[in-house]
Amino acid sequence: MDKVIRNALHSIGDQTPIESMKQVSGGDINQSYYIRTNKQPYFIKGNEGVPSHFFKVEADGLERIQKTRTIQVPQVHYYDEPENGEKGVLVMDWIQQSGQASPEELGRNLALMHKETADHYGLGHSTFVGELDQPNDWKTSWLDYYRDYRLAPQLQLAIQNGRASAKRRSKLEALLEKLDQWIPEKPEASLLHGDLWGGNWMSDAEGRPYLIDPSVLYGDHAFELAFTELFGGFPSSFYKAYEQTFPLPSNYEEVKPLYQLFYLLVHLNMFGESYGSSVDRILNHYTD
Structure with a gap:
């Protein structure tokens, strides 16, 4: 090296x-x-x-x-x-870090980034989730994109990896069939970081927030915010500042678990069954 x-x-x-x-x-x-x-x-x-x-x-x-x-x-x-x-x-x-991180500034700036939009959803070329290949072609429907390029490939990978029991597979296939009940067809196609958890932002010596390790796409900004809440979340000041700049949809709490499902399936495929119960809990909520 x-x-x-x-x-x-x-x-x-x-x-x-x-x-x-x-x-x-x-x-x-x-x-x-x-x-x-x-x-x-x-x-x-x-x-x-x-x-x-x-x-x-x-x-x-x-x-x-x-x-x-x-x-x-x-x-x-x-x-x-x-x-x-x-x-x-x-x-x-090299970004020299400091202890003066500003979640409020991160929330505001992320919301402003999300106001940068495209006419379609996706990106036009494949990206990666970890080392997993991520299909990312353009779609005119966010619903189609999320079903066909996010959830469905992870289901197929789970089947290949032996991590989709007959019951789990059946429930996920049933969810894909009725996803239009919750996932919007035409939200704004915001520029998203695509992998925004607590380890993928930092502050420099002046306290300015930086984003790192992106897996970008254009899509529903609620998809990004749902992931920030999945593994411990961000400070409440981050969410308050974000919503003051770019409010989340009124059905956000209803759709949030469905957006988190993608990342849980990724972790199931990458790290194993320790994430299976979280996947099943969401599937049971929307299919029972």
């Missing part, structure tokens, strides 16, 4: 000596490094054996968010498109 990192830095014109290189925490999927050259510090992710567009997708998502000028993201300097299992890296600015 040393050589790959040095080649990446040379590709962006930084041929100054590396003063410091240390591995840091950065998720379960990639190896992550703090690199400081004579020129500046960097945050670099590395991986091997991933699809060639793995880092390109993340870089594209960060660029889309950056272009909205609503919320901070790390500046991307370089990414590889590795072939045949080769090692690749994604080179970004």
Whole structure:
């Protein structure tokens, strides 16, 4: 990985000596490094054996968010498109963190980002949920997108992985058939981070919130907010500031578990049956 990192830095014109290189925490999927050259510090992710567009997708998502000028993201300097299992890296600015995080500013800025919209739902090319491939073609119906490109692929993966019992499969198939009772057809197609949990935002030394590790799409902003509540949630001040800027739909509490279902199915497929009871609880509520 040393050589790959040095080649990446040379590709962006930084041929100054590396003063410091240390591995840091950065998720379960990639190896992550703090690199400081004579020129500046960097945050670099590395991986091997991933699809060639793995880092390109993340870089594209960060660029889309950056272009909205609503919320901070790390500046991307370089990414590889590795072939045949080769090692690749994604080179970004190192964000010096502080303890002065502002959930209120995060809520406001996220709401402003969600006001950036498209004419269709999805993205136009596949992305990733963790290392799972995520179909993300354009759809003119959010209902169709959520059913066909979010829930249905996770059901098929659960069947392949042996994590969809006959009862669970039957209930999920029944839910897909009547999803139109709850999921809207034509909400605003907001730009969404796509994987926004507490570990995917941070604050810099000035306390400004940053989004990291996106899996972007255009879709119902309630989908994003539902996930923020799934694993412990964000401070109440975050939600208050968000709703003051971009109110959630009146049926949000009714639709929230259905949006959380996707992420629970992802965790079921990635990590196993410990998430099965949460999946079944939602299925039982909407199908019994």
